[in-house]
Amino acid sequence: MLAKGFSTPELAHPALPGKVSWFPLPPGWTLLGVLLLIAIIIGALLLLARYRRDRWRREARKQLARQQQVDGWLLLIKQVLLVQHSRAEVSQWQTPQQLLAHTSLDDEVRNLMCRRYCQPDNQLDAETNQRVAGQMRHWLESLPHV
Secondary structure (H helix, E strand, O other), rough: OOOOOOOOOOOOOOOOOOOOOOOOHHHHHHHHHHHHHHHHHHHHHHHHHHHOHHHHHHHHHHHOOOEEHHHHHHHHHHHHHHHHHHHOOOOOOOEEEEEEOOOOOOOHHHHHHHHHOOOOOOOOOOHHHHHHHHHHHHHHHOOOOO
């Protein structure tokens, strides 16, 4: 047994080192943070560039609900084709058949639009207009990004 006043040595509670600070970080973490920040900035710039390049597609989608006449549809098709092809190439497509050949419209709608182009009765009924708008929306979405 231990006598009174006897103290045990400090072996039971050894001295621990101090707390490790989070700052300053080692150079590897700083480099990783800078590289990650650069990657985020480049990704954001690429998304912004794609958003700006697809402005024509957003504007064409807005015009889909407004079109009621065949002349308006062909004007919209020509504007979209000017984005996709060179002006010299599109200017050679004079007839509606040549313009509509580059779309994914079905033959019935294509023939109807060719017959009514530049005619006094070029107004489309609501059902046909909705059908053309749906097919045009599908065509716009299938076009490649420029």
